[in-house]
Amino acid sequence: MSATSITTGSTREKLLRARACSEELRHLSTDGKNAILLGIANALEGQKSEIMEANRADLDQSGLEGAMPDRLLLTSARICEMARAVRDVAALPDPIGETLDEWQRPNGLRIRKVRVPLGVIGIIYESRPNVTVDTAALALKTGNGVVLRGGKEAWNTNQCLVEIMSTVLGPLHRAIALLDSSTRESVHELVKARGFVDVIIPRGGAELIRFVAENSVVPVIETGAGNCHIFIDESADFDMADRIVLNAKTQRPSVCNAAEKLLIHGQIAAEYVPRIVQKLIVAGVEVRGDGAVCSLAAGLPVTPAAEGDWDEEYLRLCIAVAIVGDIYCAMAHIDKHSTKHSEAIITRDEANARRFLREVDSAAVYWNASTRFTDGGEFGFGAEMGISTQKLHCRGPFALAELTSSKYEIIGTGQTRP
Amino acid sequence: MSATSITTGSTREKLLRARACSEELRHLSTDGKNAILLGIANALEGQKSEIMEANRADLDQSGLEGAMPDRLLLTSARICEMARAVRDVAALPDPIGETLDEWQRPNGLRIRKVRVPLGVIGIIYESRPNVTVDTAALALKTGNGVVLRGGKEAWNTNQCLVEIMSTVLGPLHRAIALLDSSTRESVHELVKARGFVDVIIPRGGAELIRFVAENSVVPVIETGAGNCHIFIDESADFDMADRIVLNAKTQRPSVCNAAEKLLIHGQIAAEYVPRIVQKLIVAGVEVRGDGAVCSLAAGLPVTPAAEGDWDEEYLRLCIAVAIVGDIYCAMAHIDKHSTKHSEAIITRDEANARRFLREVDSAAVYWNASTRFTDGGEFGFGAEMGISTQKLHCRGPFALAELTSSKYEIIGTGQTRP
Numbered sequence: 007m008s009a010t011s012i013t014t015g016s017t018r019e020k021l022l023r024a025r026a027c028s029e030e031l032r033h034l035s036t037d038g039k040n041a042i043l044l045g046i047a048n049a050l051e052g053q054k055s056e057i058m059e060a061n062r063a064d065l066d067q068s069g070l071e072g073a074m075p076d077r078l079l080l081t082s083a084r085i086c087e088m089a090r091a092v093r094d095v096a097a098l099p100d101p102i103g104e105t106l107d108e109w110q111r112p113n114g115l116r117i118r119k120v121r122v123p124l125g126v127i128g129i130i131y132e133s134r135p136n137v138t139v140d141t142a143a144l145a146l147k148t149g150n151g152v153v154l155r156g157g158k159e160a161w162n163t164n165q166c167l168v169e170i171m172s173t174v175l176g177p178l179h180r181a182i183a184l185l186d187s188s189t190r191e192s193v194h195e196l197v198k199a200r201g202f203v204d205v206i207i208p209r210g211g212a213e214l215i216r217f218v219a220e221n222s223v224v225p226v227i228e229t230g231a232g233n234c235h236i237f238i239d240e241s242a243d244f245d246m247a248d249r250i251v252l253n254a255k256t257q258r259p260s261v262c263n264a265a266e267k268l269l270i271h272g273q274i275a276a277e278y279v280p281r282i283v284q285k286l287i288v289a290g291v292e293v294r295g296d297g298a299v300c301s302l303a304a305g306l307p308v309t310p311a312a313e314g315d316w317d318e319e320y321l322r323l324c325i326a327v328a329i330v331g332d333i334y335c336a337m338a339h340i341d342k343h344s345t346k347h348s349e350a351i352i353t354r355d356e357a358n359a360r361r362f363l364r365e366v367d368s369a370a371v372y373w374n375a376s377t378r379f380t381d382g383g384e385f386g387f388g389a390e391m392g393i394s395t396q397k398l399h400c401r402g403p404f405a406l407a408e409l410t411s412s413k414y415e416i417i418g419t420g421q422t423r424p
Numbered sequence: 425m426s427a428t429s430i431t432t433g434s435t436r437e438k439l440l441r442a443r444a445c446s447e448e449l450r451h452l453s454t455d456g457k458n459a460i461l462l463g464i465a466n467a468l469e470g471q472k473s474e475i476m477e478a479n480r481a482d483l484d485q486s487g488l489e490g491a492m493p494d495r496l497l498l499t500s501a502r503i504c505e506m507a508r509a510v511r512d513v514a515a516l517p518d519p520i521g522e523t524l525d526e527w528q529r530p531n532g533l534r535i536r537k538v539r540v541p542l543g544v545i546g547i548i549y550e551s552r553p554n555v556t557v558d559t560a561a562l563a564l565k566t567g568n569g570v571v572l573r574g575g576k577e578a579w580n581t582n583q584c585l586v587e588i589m590s591t592v593l594g595p596l597h598r599a600i601a602l603l604d605s606s607t608r609e610s611v612h613e614l615v616k617a618r619g620f621v622d623v624i625i626p627r628g629g630a631e632l633i634r635f636v637a638e639n640s641v642v643p644v645i646e647t648g649a650g651n652c653h654i655f656i657d658e659s660a661d662f663d664m665a666d667r668i669v670l671n672a673k674t675q676r677p678s679v680c681n682a683a684e685k686l687l688i689h690g691q692i693a694a695e696y697v698p699r700i701v702q703k704l705i706v707a708g709v710e711v712r713g714d715g716a717v718c719s720l721a722a723g724l725p726v727t728p729a730a731e732g733d734w735d736e737e738y739l740r741l742c743i744a745v746a747i748v749g750d751i752y753c754a755m756a757h758i759d760k761h762s763t764k765h766s767e768a769i770i771t772r773d774e775a776n777a778r779r780f781l782r783e784v785d786s787a788a789v790y791w792n793a794s795t796r797f798t799d800g801g802e803f804g805f806g807a808e809m810g811i812s813t814q815k816l817h818c819r820g821p822f823a824l825a826e827l828t829s830s831k832y833e834i835i836g837t838g839q840t841r842p
Contacts, residue, residue: 029759033783111804115793122785124815200637204815219618223638225816246838253840341447363833365451367540375533375836384841385832386529397542397622397829398643399817411815414803415781418793420664422671423802 017195020183021153021202024126027181028151032123036100039147043096045174046143047089053170054085060166061135068159077133078160088139091389095143098388101407102149116417121410123149125204128196130155130218132210135163142171142182144389148409151181153203155196158187197222204411205399209392212319227399227408229392232262232347233319234377237336237362239353240271244278246374247352248285254350254376256289259323262393263348263370263380266320268327269336270299275329279303283327292324299327316343333358337365344368347395348377369395369402435613438601439571439620442544445599446569450541454518461514461561463592465507468557471588472503478584479553486577495551496578506557509807513561516806519825520567534835539828541567543622546614548573548636550628553581560589560600562807566827569599571621573614576605615640622829623817627810630737645817645826647810650680650765651737652795655754655780657771658689662696664792665770666703672768672794674707677741680811681766681788681798684738686745687754688717693747697721701745710742717745734761751776755783762786765813766795787813787820 015023034042050057061080068075080088107119127150131137138154145152156164164184172179185192197206200223207227208218215230236254238247254265270278279295279302286293287306294311295303308327315326316339330336333351340349350372351362359373370380380403382390387405394400400408433441452460468475479498486493498506525537545568549555556572563570574582582602590597603610615624618641625645626636633648654672656665672683688696697713697720704711705724712729713721726745733744734757748754751769758767768790769780777791788798798821800808805823812818818826 029785032785109804111802115797117803220641225643225814227816243838249838249840257841359835363835367450368831370832370834372834372836375834375839376841378841379533379834379836379839380832384529385535386527396643398645401829402832411819413786414788414798414820416788416790416793416797417777417781418790418797420661420667421793421797422667423675423794423796 017185017192017199020180020185021126021199023180024151024153024183025202027178028123028126028149030178031146031151031181032102032125032149034149036102039100039149040096042146042174043092043143046139046171047092047096049170049174050085050089050092050139050167054082057085057163057166057170058082060162063162064160078135078163080135080163084136088136091136091140092143095147095389098147098406100147101410106412113421114419115421118415119412120415121407122413124409124411126151126153126202127409128153128155128199128203128206128224130193130196130206130208130210130214132157132214133160135160135167137209138164138167139171140389141391142168144391144406144409146181148406150409151183153183153185153196155185155192156187161187193217194221197224200224207392225399226396227392227394227404228396230262230347230395231319231345232264232380232393232395233267233317233343233345234263234265234348234350235267235269235340235344236265236350236352236377237269237330237333237340238271238274238278238282239333239351239355239358240273241354241358242271242274242278242352243354244281247278248282250350250352250374250376251282252285252289254378255286255291255325256323257376257378260321261378262319263377264321265350265377266318266325267316267343268325269330269339270327271333271336272329272331275299275302279327279329280306283308286325290323294324294326296328298329302329319345333362337362340366340368345395347393348372348380350375350377369393435603435610435617438598438603439544439617441598442569442571442601443620445596446541446544446567448596449564449569449599450520450543450567452567454520457518457565457567458514460564460592461510464557464561464589465510465514467588467592468503468507468510468585472500475503475581475584475588476500478580481580482578496553496581498553498581502554506554509554509558510561513565513807516565516824518565519828524830531839532837533839536833537830538833539825540831542827542829544569544571544620545827546571546573546617546621546624546642548611548614548624548626548628548632550575550632551577553578553585555627556582556585557589558807559809560586562809562824562827564599566824568827569601571601571603571614573603573610574605579605611635612639615642618642625810643817644814645810645812645822646814648680648813649737649763650682650795650798650811650813651685651735651761651763652681652683652766652768653685653687653758653762654683654768654770654795655687655748655751655758656689656692656696656700657751657754657769657773657776658691659772659776660689660692660696660770661772662699665696666700668768668770668792668794669700670703670707672796673704673709673743674741675794675796678739679796680737681795682739683768683795684736684743685734685761686743687748687757688745689751689754690747690749693717693720697745697747698724701726704743708741712742712744714746716747720747737763751780755780758784758786763813765811766790766798768793768795787811
């Protein structure tokens, strides 16, 4: 089949065909789905040169600067990494068909709640081409069709990846649809595709996520924004606090689970503020502080934080530091400014830790650990679709199980309702 | 407190206050929540005369005809029934705080997934005032605030019920908000209240549900439409089939789990069609048929079904009957026309039954039982919020557990991400 057959056609036509294929996909056996996934992994490795050629064309046209070309670039090693991720998905247990609950009613009806595919999953994402393959693999493993709307800067690469994967699917090749990414029109069509698509997952910047959440008539799983806080309690082990703060801020500052704010208990501020500010600055971090922090860190290059700083997700080597009176003030600050993604308390006081874990209303709440662990892989899910910051359907890192729905199968012996 | 303090104020102000109260509600103990519920049940019974007086005012102003006044009417017995339902909710186990999953990672991190409240639940519903009390009780039991937008025909009744419940809540009385129902403005405001309300559940006719699903920027749980099918397979026990068809069609025709379509296997059509059509007509059901049914039921008053009949949810004593070649044709017909609510197969053939249960993609699929069992009470949930016909978050009858979210509590000993 030619690339043309995969990627041309109207959005509506692609959605209709993905829907039709999803009706077949949901009946595939686990072995059948895994055979497709292993076939995809082999095909990706076998067609490395075609992928790199398509990727070269994207890079040449991109005119991207800074971090972008690196996010877009596919090397031989990165293609092997994509193939390995697909094999990892094949090795995971198949959630479809799992009995979630089962009981018998006094009238003899036997009720079973069973896990089934969602149907068709729509994804809107930006430059990284590995998302194309990861998402398709997770969708296929769960018996779902998938509609991909990638970034226009990755069009040639995505087209090549989808063609390779579709070829392995044979008669079901329309189960993976790649929408035109040259204009925003396909995004508008996708978010209005009620009845064709069962869920849309936006993976990208805050603007994209807001656009999808506000305009979609298809249910959405919001991923994303993380204005994550670390609170250093009065009884914190300072060495542990140093390690966790530096890790959470600097290990990968561009991601949503990186720490953006540091709250320090007033009783330890005089000692701990200069110490951690010094370490952050040495690590290359721009430090902004409230009035108390600026005066405690006098002599160090701390910028006064503006009011907007407390709500901002920097996604770079920058952190804002505030002094709080106690754990209640810390929790009130978090409640006011957090995006409810990940927050941590560093303390030796178990009662305070338990209170923080219980009362802070975020997807992931940590005691004495880095916020950077909010991740499907780190949680042991084996694969990750994203990190949900909404409360419906799933919250926090989500993977295979969250790409499913359920239904009830009820067995009777002629029961009627009195 | 006066009724004025409960029901006046702008929508925005009510939402803000419900959100603020929900922050307190989520920390209430199970005993605390149950004490409120039992207080509400007692108050409802103690203030019957006020409720009936308010209800009388609604009935007098209503000018409603047909079934409507009965749906709106509150008698002493119905108020006791509402109070009993609230006590039933108090007696249910508290889902909040439940450990949903728990594990340890190789790096020593201990991860616990725990059930938490959603926050604030919005409900848009029509005339029945018991929904006001049922919904508030389920929301309070799960530590959620609730924003109610009832029908304007029940305004006085709802205002009285909310005032009684709010009084029991004392300082948290703003946790139950009743929006103005005199115009549609409050519906428009509610569906745009992203960040204030965590989910909106429309309970009512198809038009309301479609409006909410298409206009809401708040996540929605769709409830409702049921174009439910019963397929009588070749090997069906005819007596059982009669009982189930008559029960599913006539026991309560106005509800979403009533049967609307009957599919009969071609091999038994000559014998079974005249038999069941006769029984349906005797039971007062209007029967519409495809060409084959009309000719097999010659002499009986069967109307030819129009193409639109196969997609219509009658919600009254009317059924459309079609002959299908086999189980595959039956499933194809269902796939094409069903709203994916509830479908049943009547058969003695276990292989066919298993195939039907597995392959029909509806919220509830039955073998040898009436579709009328798709109901939270009949499933044993003890209470019901509605029946979800969407695939995300919950599907089928849903109750307490679906009014919750989850979060992860992670305990470490200083772990950082390598």
